[in-house]
Amino acid sequence: MKKANTLLAWLLVLAFSCNEAHDHSHDEEESIPPVALTSYSDKIELFVDFPYLIAGKPTTMMVHLTSLGEKFQPIQDGKIKATLTVKGKSILAEVNSQASTGIYEVEITPESTGAGKLTFDVQSGQGSEQFVFENIEVFPDLVAVVRSQKGSETGEEITYLKPQAWNIEFANEPVQTMPFREILKTSGQVVAAPGDETVITANSSGAVLFSSNKTVIGSKLNVGDLLFTISGGNLSQGNTEVYYKETKAKYELAKAEFERASILVQDKIISEKDFLQTKLAYESTQASFQAVAKNYSSTGQKVTANSSGFLKNLLVSEGQFVEPGMPLALVSKNKKVMLQANVSQRYFQKLPSITSANFRIVSEEKIYNIEELNGKVISYGKSTTENAAYIPITFEIDNIGNIIPGSVAEVYLKSSQIPDALVIPSSALMEELGNFFVFVQTGGETFEKREIKLGGNDGKYVQVLSGVKEGERVVTKGAYAIKLASASGAIPEHGHSH
DSSP states (O other), X not given: OHHHXXXXXXXHHXXXXXXXXXXXXXXXXXXXXXXXXXXXXXXXXXXXXEOOEETTOOEEEEEEEEEOSSSOEEOOSOEEEEEEEETTEEEEEEEOSOSBTTEXXXXXXXXXOEEEEEEEXXXXXXXXXXXXXXXXXXXXXXXXXXXXXXXXXXXXXXXXXXXXHHTSOOEEEEOEEEEEOOEEEEEEEEEXXXXXXXXXXXXXXXXXXXXXXXXXXXXXXXXXXXXXXXXXXXXXXXXXXHHHHXXXXXXXXXXXXXXHHHHHHHTTSSOHHHHHHHHHHHHHHHHHHHHHHHTEETTEEEEEOSSSEEEEEEOSOTTOEEOTTOEEEXXXXXSEEXXXXXXXXXXXXXXXXXXXXXXXXXXXOOOEETGGGTOEEEEEOSOOOTTOOEEEEEEEEXXXXXXXXXXXXXXXXXEOOEEEEEXXXXXXXXXXXXXXXXXXXXXXXXXXXXXXXXXXXXXXXXXXXXXXXXXXXXXEESHHHHHHHHHHOOOOOOSSOO
């Protein structure tokens, strides 16, 4: 009897509900969040949302097509063929033009209930693409839809609609694993390599006279090019001209005596011993005279380039008095140079892992790769001092380009390679109070703010130690706009009028 009364009560409720069904079914359906699906190809993002599918009920699917690239843009020339397959039976719907910018309305009426497959074939200026979604459920009625709903945590979800994203500089990229080298950005200086520079020295005393336009700094030099003349002038001591004449006179005298001795020894007039002494004196004065006469001219003692290269620096002024051995100029071959980078002491433990570097001369835009210049690490500091805030690491490289010793450089030191590091573009990073986070795009119009822990940085990518997974997509452009949307706390209206 009790069961019968209960059944009667439910029948009365059902009858009353039927009278009110037309008034409330629409409101109930509107209160149920739509199905939202997102898929990516190499060139296109497809985002579609629609009410839950009910057998026999026409459903409008709002398909949003986005062209991927430097800036995500709506695709306005698309043609879409949608196919819903349930229990082996397929229903086809097509649309050949957009309903509004980048949005296409596809109407489809499911015929049978159950789990099915939804396929979108898209043709556009980007080419032909196919997007497939499995396990799309078709329900018998709205009651079944309501019963299928489960509580969802949406407190941290940020909504940012497609038309909003299309109107700003917006892009995202997938989290990926790839070979990675940590980069330490620092400053440095290009210096001459040992043995690459030679010093030209004075060969006599006197006043220096510049003898050609080769004494202009930067001039290209070949071995033997005349650079200076050292003139004795009116010097009473160390006068090169006087010394030359004295040496010449001694040489001519020794030569005459030697020639005379050569005749006398044949006639046995002088002994062999006397002849050899005369010969030795002659050869000695001859060597001295040839050394003096080699670079002598009527204007003074000539000084020539002793190696090929370019004139890097002048160490004397015209008319300056010099003595033998005094440096006059510096010649650089410029075939090899050294790059010396200054590394903060806090990175000392990482220095053994540094194997290469990129660098840019401050006055240039070109970036040089150490490896392409046959470079290698030749040393790094093993200790420091009280007054030294930095530790040097030095590379030797071929000067294939026009790298000038003394240039200041921005240096990007590379660590040894990590074969499968999890990385994201550095442009995705946002910072708050010293902590880093990213916006992960969880759906076509939904985002989630994630705090992440970072590893190394190579300037373009950063290694992520925790916070995101491979395949998730992080916002690389437009993150600040999403941050503002999250701060407002308001959920944009989404009635698909857009």
